[in-house]
Amino acid sequence: DGGITQSPKYLFRKEGQNVTLSCEQNLNHDAMYWYRQDPGQGLRLIYYSQIVNDFQKGDIAEGYSVSREKKESFPLTVTSAQKNPTAFYLCASSKGEVGNIQYFGAGTRLSVL
Amino acid sequence: GDSVTQMEGPVTLSEEAFLTINCTYTATGYPSLFWYVQYPGEGLQLLLKATKADDKGSNKGFEATYRKETTSFHLEKGSVQVSDSAVYFCALNTGNQFYFGTGTSLTVIP
Secondary structure, eight states: OOOEEEEOSEEEEOTTOOEEEEEEEOSOOSEEEEEEEOTTOOEEEEEEEEETTEEEEOTTOTTEEEOOSBTTBOOEEEOTTOSOOOEEEEEEEEOSSTTOOOEEOOOEEEEEO | OOEEEEOOSOEEEETTOOEEEOEEEEOSSOOEEEEEEEOTTSOEEEEEEEOSTTOEEEETTEEEEOBTTTTBOOEEESSOOGGGOEEEEEEEEETTEEEEOOOEEEEEEO
């Protein structure tokens, strides 16, 4: 079945540590996105990528980094510079054309130890 | 810039009640509009969409009509069920990005 897989489902970060969240899709989508969701709030865009080897900052990119070396994969690293990383992180993908549906993974919940 | 404003929650309804969740948008150009649903601990799932003015999206008894004159895309359901309890997000797409509302939490009680 086609879809988006995020792993792990739960992740814990120690002080000063970088952690990487995985996102893989087998939908053959060009565009991929990372969002952060805090309790009672909407989705805030961290980074997005329209094509392999290219990505753009979203509204809250500080303290995060990404790579897009393969069409199927768009990992997100939460660096030690992100001082408040506790949140629910959602990865999404779409064909990249206007009007196309955005498909979401099941999310990764990141907490700080 | 482009944005979505949706009704704040939480909303609590009795089973079989009528549901309306308001959504208005601001956009340049001609956006596509979406409603997504999120169940606890999960990602978002598409509920319905509309790509041009006067289009009506519908799915699982939910409906929303793309109203360009009022820049609105209100979600409605005639008779809600306990299983409809979730958070609902209105969203628009123009160009490369999607813009989401803050979400409306719905609880349906038996």
